[in-house]
Amino acid sequence: MEGVDHLADERNKAEFNVDDMKIIWAGSRHAFDVSNRISRFVATDPVFEKSNRALMTRKELFKNTLKKSVYAWKIIKELRLSDEEGIKLRIFMDQPGFLDLHWGMFVPAIKGQGTEEQQQKWLSLANKMQIIGCYAQTELGHGSNVQGLETTATFDPKTDQFIMHSPTQTSSKWWPGGLGKVSTHAVVYARLITNGKDHGVHGFIVQLRSLDDHSPLPGITIGDIGMKFGNGAYNSMDNGFLMFNQFRIPRDQMLMRLSKVTREGKYIASDVPRQLVYGTMVSVRQTIVSKASDALARAVCIATRYSAVRRQFGSENGGIETQVIDYKTQQNRLFPLLASAYAFRFVGEWLKWLYTDVTQRLEASDFVTLPEAHACTAGLKSMTTSATSDGIEECRKLCGGHGYLWCSGLPELFAVYVPACTYEGDNVVLQLQVARFLMKTVSQLGSGKAPAGTTAYMGRAQHLLQCRSGVQKAEDWLNPSMVLEAFESRALRMAITCAKNLSKFENQEQGFSELLADLVEAAIAHCQLIVVSKFIAKIEGEIEGKGVKKQLKNLCYIYALHLLHKHLGDFLSTNSVTPEQASLASHQLRSLYSQVRPNAVALVDAFDYTDHYLGSVLGRYDGNVYPKLFEEALKDPLNDSVVPDGYHEYIRPLIKQNFPSAKL
Numbered sequence: 001m002e003g004v005d006h007l008a009d010e011r012n013k014a015e016f017n018v019d020d021m022k023i024i025w026a027g028s029r030h031a032f033d034v035s036n037r038i039s040r041f042v043a044t045d046p047v048f049e050k051s052n053r054a055l056m057t058r059k060e061l062f063k064n065t066l067k068k069s070v071y072a073w074k075i076i077k078e079l080r081l082s083d084e085e086g087i088k089l090r091i092f093m094d095q096p097g098f099l100d101l102h103w104g105m106f107v108p109a110i111k112g113q114g115t116e117e118q119q120q121k122w123l124s125l126a127n128k129m130q131i132i133g134c135y136a137q138t139e140l141g142h143g144s145n146v147q148g149l150e151t152t153a154t155f156d157p158k159t160d161q162f163i164m165h166s167p168t169q170t171s172s173k174w175w176p177g178g179l180g181k182v183s184t185h186a187v188v189y190a191r192l193i194t195n196g197k198d199h200g201v202h203g204f205i206v207q208l209r210s211l212d213d214h215s216p217l218p219g220i221t222i223g224d225i226g227m228k229f230g231n232g233a234y235n236s237m238d239n240g241f242l243m244f245n246q247f248r249i250p251r252d253q254m255l256m257r258l259s260k261v262t263r264e265g266k267y268i269a270s271d272v273p274r275q276l277v278y279g280t281m282v283s284v285r286q287t288i289v290s291k292a293s294d295a296l297a298r299a300v301c302i303a304t305r306y307s308a309v310r311r312q313f314g315s316e317n318g319g320i321e322t323q324v325i326d327y328k329t330q331q332n333r334l335f336p337l338l339a340s341a342y343a344f345r346f347v348g349e350w351l352k353w354l355y356t357d358v359t360q361r362l363e364a365s366d367f368v369t370l371p372e373a374h375a376c377t378a379g380l381k382s383m384t385t386s387a388t389s390d391g392i393e394e395c396r397k398l399c400g401g402h403g404y405l406w407c408s409g410l411p412e413l414f415a416v417y418v419p420a421c422t423y424e425g426d427n428v429v430l431q432l433q434v435a436r437f438l439m440k441t442v443s444q445l446g447s448g449k450a451p452a453g454t455t456a457y458m459g460r461a462q463h464l465l466q467c468r469s470g471v472q473k474a475e476d477w478l479n480p481s482m483v484l485e486a487f488e489s490r491a492l493r494m495a496i497t498c499a500k501n502l503s504k505f506e507n508q509e510q511g512f513s514e515l516l517a518d519l520v521e522a523a524i525a526h527c528q529l530i531v532v533s534k535f536i537a538k539i540e541g542e543i544e545g546k547g548v549k550k551q552l553k554n555l556c557y558i559y560a561l562h563l564l565h566k567h568l569g570d571f572l573s574t575n576s577v578t579p580e581q582a583s584l585a586s587h588q589l590r591s592l593y594s595q596v597r598p599n600a601v602a603l604v605d606a607f608d609y610t611d612h613y614l615g616s617v618l619g620r621y622d623g624n625v626y627p628k629l630f631e632e633a634l635k636d637p638l639n640d641s642v643v644p645d646g647y648h649e650y651i652r653p654l655i656k657q658n659f660p661s662a663k664l
């Protein structure tokens with residue numbers, strides 16, 4: 001029935017104020033107001049309709065993305081939306097496209113690596129979208145190994161130009177979003193060569209297409225790399241290829257904030273770390289963590305509402321059946337994901353702070369926290385995107401058969417989300433960066449240099465290597481210091497074991513290669529500790545609103561204890577907990593699930609997602625699932641006619657057995 005809230009009983013059970021939780025989720029009242037307003041605006045504008053895109057051809061989908069993107073830009077300009085509002089508009093538009101790369105990478109790359117004059121020139125065009133840019137780093141042959149890129153930028157002192165060239169097929173740029181069909185410009189990463197010397201990878205601003213008729217400039221071959229995973233989904237994006245044939249650009253289009261090439265062709269490296277050339281990736285990795293919480297929250301919202309609507313078994317004397325959310329197995333799969341969505345939200349907030357802090361320090365030429373910022377952004381990007389991809393797929397299974405329907409919203413969410421495990425750094429490659437950072441930190445223990453920031457716990461190595469967990473009863477697992485100590489001792493002991501095993505090798509790099517799998521595990525343990533500790537810090541801070549803190553505490557301990565359960569091998573083998581303490585943790589988890597159960601629907605309502613953004617019949621706010629599933633089914637083109645196309649050609653001959661005889 002229209003207008004009836006099928007989830008009203010669930011909402012009435014809530015033991016906390018949902019409106020207050022919405023503010024906590026959004027980060028502030030202001031952030032909530034902006035999100036709430038912009039999401040409703042997008043939901044009610046027919047141009048942003050998206051339910052039809054699964055049935056579009058690639059070309060239709062691409063054109064539809066152009067239409068939406070340009071319309072979004074028009075709105076941003078006409079309504080004079082702030083940057084924050086513009087970002088939200090793109091998020092709620094929910095269709096990957098060239099705007100993401102233009103604003104998310106091209107502009108930040110110029111801001112981070114361009115000189116003031118370069119910024120003035122290029123950003124004034126880019127900010128008005130008079131040029132459209134992308135970020136062209138990855139090549140056919142190399143993505144992870146940035147130092148292995150092959151594209152060359154050779155300085156020609158005669159003409160004061162760089163000659164951009166793709167010397168091999170594998171040096172073709174391959175993957176950049178927005179490159180294939182839309183971008184007029186790119187920040188291209190290429191090996192800088194002056195006077196025959198290779199100075200490694202640097203960034204260059206390159207015009208790719210004519211601003212008059214959009215044709216590629218002479219010397220440039222460009223196109224789309226083809227269909228990607230999932231129908232619809234990320235195929236709205238024109239990921240592209242690009243090859244240069246001795247293509248010339250003026251010298252002042254090398255991004256020269258970090259290092260310079262003079263008119264005479266002299267290379268002048270600045271005294272800042274060369275890794276700052278990777279700065280755009282660090283900034284994007286940081287934003288990906290908050291986006292992970294958003295994507296996971298969408299999936300969890302769908303699975304939670306549907307689990308409250310769906311009933312199977314348990315009817316006595318013809319009475320009502322059990323809501324599947326009441327099965328402990330469903331809770332054991334769903335509630336840790338709900339808790340993870342909140343956990344990633346809060347660690348994302350913290351990471352934003354860390355990133356802002358490191359940016360300010362860099363501006364003041366203080367590079368001390370750069371390695372930690374790199375390790376945290378890389379590790380948390382990796383950990384949260386892997387957990388979110390797995391979590392979305394788990395939510396699909398939590399919705400049973402209907403979760404596999406396109407209109408559940410989950411297949412498309414998964415298909416769009418899953419490349420986050422690969423882009424901005426393959427998740428394993430990124431954890432290995434964390435592992436290197438940890439090994440370095442361990443090697444400096446006892447040198448008088450106290451570890452700081454997220455590795456400060458390693459400074460208490462003596463205690464953490466010897467301590468035994470004091471947990472004696474299930475409630476002890478609600479004690480923040482006991483939880484933290486278990487995670488710290490597990491992370492430290494895993495890192496120290498790796499370091500000890502490494503030291504058995506004469507050649508450290510060879511040892512590192514042999515121990516890669518263990519190193520990744522140690523890095524993940526460290527990242528999980530960060531997330532747990534930031535969640536605990538959140539619940540120990542000031543939190544307003546009736547019952548809100550209690551809910552967050554429950555979620556925090558669910559997050560920590562489900563990790564303990566999932567990685568029990570680590571905790572037991574490092575003697576960070578005993579088997580008895582692990583079973584007390586499971587007991588405590590069951591109790592926490594019971595406490596979350598009456599609040600589950602309200603906890604996902606706190607995400608404040610519109611039905612438009614969720615794009616899911618199963619996750620509808622009103623829970624009116626079954627009639628809407630029928631409506632969606634009847635919209636399918638196969639149902640346009642009762643007897644399908646092809647009946648006379650194939651089905652009828654088959655059942656009448658009157659097709660021509662086969663010939664071998």
Ligand SMILES: CCC/C=C/C(=O)SCCNC(=O)CCNC(=O)[C@H](O)C(C)(C)COP(=O)([O-])OP(=O)([O-])OC[C@H]1O[C@@H](n2cnc3c(N)ncnc32)[C@H](O)[C@@H]1OP(=O)([O-])[O-]
Nearest residue numbers: 137143144145146147275278281282374423424425429433
């Ligand atoms: C919407 C979707 C859009 C998608 C867009 C994309 O995908 S765009 C494409 C995205 N593509 C990718 O994400 C590609 C992924 N690959 C990479 O980012 C890098 O090539 C790498 C980090 C894997 C290795 O780097 P490397 O070849 O230099 O190797 P190395 O291990 O020898 O490290 C040397 C030193 O540098 C340090 N350091 C490294 N990075 C940073 C940093 N960002 N900051 C600060 N520091 C950093 C490192 O810790 C080490 O320090 P140490 O020990 O000497 O004190």
Ligand SMILES: Cc1cc2nc3c(=O)[nH]c(=O)nc-3n(C[C@H](O)[C@H](O)[C@H](O)COP(=O)(O)OP(=O)(O)OC[C@H]3O[C@@H](n4cnc5c(N)ncnc54)[C@H](O)[C@@H]3O)c2cc1C
Nearest residue numbers: 135136137138142143144175176177419422423424425428
């Ligand atoms: C949807 C999408 C959008 C993208 N957008 C852009 C963009 O806008 N601009 C851009 O420049 N790029 C873009 N990329 C490219 C992306 O950044 C790379 O694909 C990514 O960095 C991974 O690199 P790779 O493809 O070379 O993977 P590879 O490194 O070839 O990975 C293959 C396998 O090898 C393993 N591996 C690699 N190196 C190591 C190692 N040292 N130790 C252990 N294992 C290793 C990996 O774990 C993985 O399992 C995009 C990619 C995708 C999928």
